[in-house]
Amino acid sequence: MSVLKLGIPKGSLEKATIELFEKSGWRIKLSRRSYFPEIDDEELACSICRAQEMSRYVEQGVIDAGITGKDWILENGSDVIVVADLVYSKVSKRPTRWVVAVPGDSNIEKLEDLEGRKVATELVNYTRKFFTEKNINVEIEFSWGATEAKVVSGLADAIVEVTETESTIRAHGLRIIHEMMTSNTQFIANKSAWEDPWKREKIENIVLLLQGALRADKIVGLKMNVPAGRLDQVIAILPSLNAPTIANLYNTDWYSVETVISEHQVRELIPKLIKSGAEGIIEYGLNKVI
Numbered sequence: 001m002s003v004l005k006l007g008i009p010k011g012s013l014e015k016a017t018i019e020l021f022e023k024s025g026w027r028i029k030l031s032r033r034s035y036f037p038e039i040d041d042e043e044l045a046c047s048i049c050r051a052q053e054m055s056r057y058v059e060q061g062v063i064d065a066g067i068t069g070k071d072w073i074l075e076n077g078s079d080v081i082v083v084a085d086l087v088y089s090k091v092s093k094r095p096t097r098w099v100v101a102v103p104g105d106s107n108i109e110k111l112e113d114l115e116g117r118k119v120a121t122e123l124v125n126y127t128r129k130f131f132t133e134k135n136i137n138v139e140i141e142f143s144w145g146a147t148e149a150k151v152v153s154g155l156a157d158a159i160v161e162v163t164e165t166e167s168t169i170r171a172h173g174l175r176i177i178h179e180m181m182t183s184n185t186q187f188i189a190n191k192s193a194w195e196d197p198w199k200r201e202k203i204e205n206i207v208l209l210l211q212g213a214l215r216a217d218k219i220v221g222l223k224m225n226v227p228a229g230r231l232d233q234v235i236a237i238l239p240s241l242n243a244p245t246i247a248n249l250y251n252t253d254w255y256s257v258e259t260v261i262s263e264h265q266v267r268e269l270i271p272k273l274i275k276s277g278a279e280g281i282i283e284y285g286l287n288k289v290i
Helices: 014-024 051-060 070-076 124-133 147-152 167-171 191-195 197-216 228-237 263-275
Strands: 004-010 044-050 065-069 081-085 096-103 118-121 139-142 158-163 174-183 185-189 219-227 245-248 254-262 279-285
Touching: 004 014, 004 051, 004 197, 014 197, 044 051, 051 065, 051 070, 051 185, 065 070, 065 197, 070 124, 070 174, 070 185, 081 191, 081 197, 096 147, 118 124, 118 147, 124 139, 124 174, 147 158, 147 174, 158 167, 158 174, 167 174, 185 191, 185 197, 191 197, 219 228, 219 263, 228 254, 228 263, 254 263, 263 279
Parallel strands: 004 044, 004 065, 118 139, 118 158
Antiparallel strands: 065 185, 081 185, 096 158, 096 174, 219 254, 219 279, 245 254
């Protein structure tokens, strides 16, 4: 039997990835003592590894496919297949940004002011290439973590750090002087695995369901009963992905109306539906929208 070796990112993406797989139809069971979690699919074999290393293992074929950030693919210079973008941050659902930041009271205002200065970052290779291409001579120092503290304590003149909301950067009294790149979560595959018909189909099926679960995370189902005389009025204010589903209620002049809408629309829409004659309104969550 063929088996696809699947990489699950350890760290900040770990919990969200496992939750996404569960919503998509796969249950992954972690063990504190093992880097090889169980999954309820005999065609999959899971491995846990850091997102920073994932693209290297996928490129080497140690793992057939996995989830990591676009930033780490660029940092490692990995030659892999990017199958799909998967934006599923619980914080902002936006791409992350790698930025250049300095102390708030620093006289450094632009990138050129960093000439001859020290920059601390975990993204060493990409940062070095970035400044080299701009002909700015800086000393790049690898940071094992707590990168913001390096510049606050005077160990570096600037940092290159990842952020979504900028809250941590602002909390340390830092000021962003340049946005270096944006990054998002990506599902990647080894080139040889991608050329294998069985593995490629398995990968495509996984991505199909993961993306379906991500779409469902942003929308909800809405179901209601509407009298025949108010149906047109309700339909006129009811958004939907395509068109609402309408069915007659048995032995009545009422209709059952069902649709799928963006979650943020619900709070304003329900009062309008009630005023328009809708009753028995039910809102329900969705697992997948394909």
